[in-house]
Amino acid sequence: MPEHGFPHGPGPTPYAVSVLDAVAGIPAGRVLTYGDVAEFVGAGTGRTVGTVLARYGHEEDVPWHRVVRASGEPNPAAPAEALRRLSADGTPLRPGGTRVDLAAARWGGRLSAR
């Protein structure tokens, strides 16, 4: 089986696998926007990334809460749950605590969580 650990076949498409793999690499306390993930993967857009997470995000063991909108808002599907996990990760939030402080939490891509 593939080294990334995600089985192919009937389930995730190759694109979906690469997206899930990228999301799995986001360190705690850091976040990536949907667009960032698409850019990191090298294919698709924020839309396609969202589609993948909507379908496999809750099925695979992936930190889906670390992928937020460009505005800093968490997933519209489970905002409360996402914020709860982000808070547990120590992710910097904007005043009010309902949105992520992207300026401080956005992951550089290969920088360490430090």
Place this chain on the structure above:
DNA sequence: AGTATGACGGTTA
């Protein structure tokens, strides 16, 4: 192959 859809993003009002 063509059409519809969506956990998006950026611009404009």
Place this chain on the structure above:
DNA sequence: CTAACCGCCATAC
């Protein structure tokens, strides 16, 4: 700040 519009691209049908 909110709301509407349009462009984006992988998938499902």
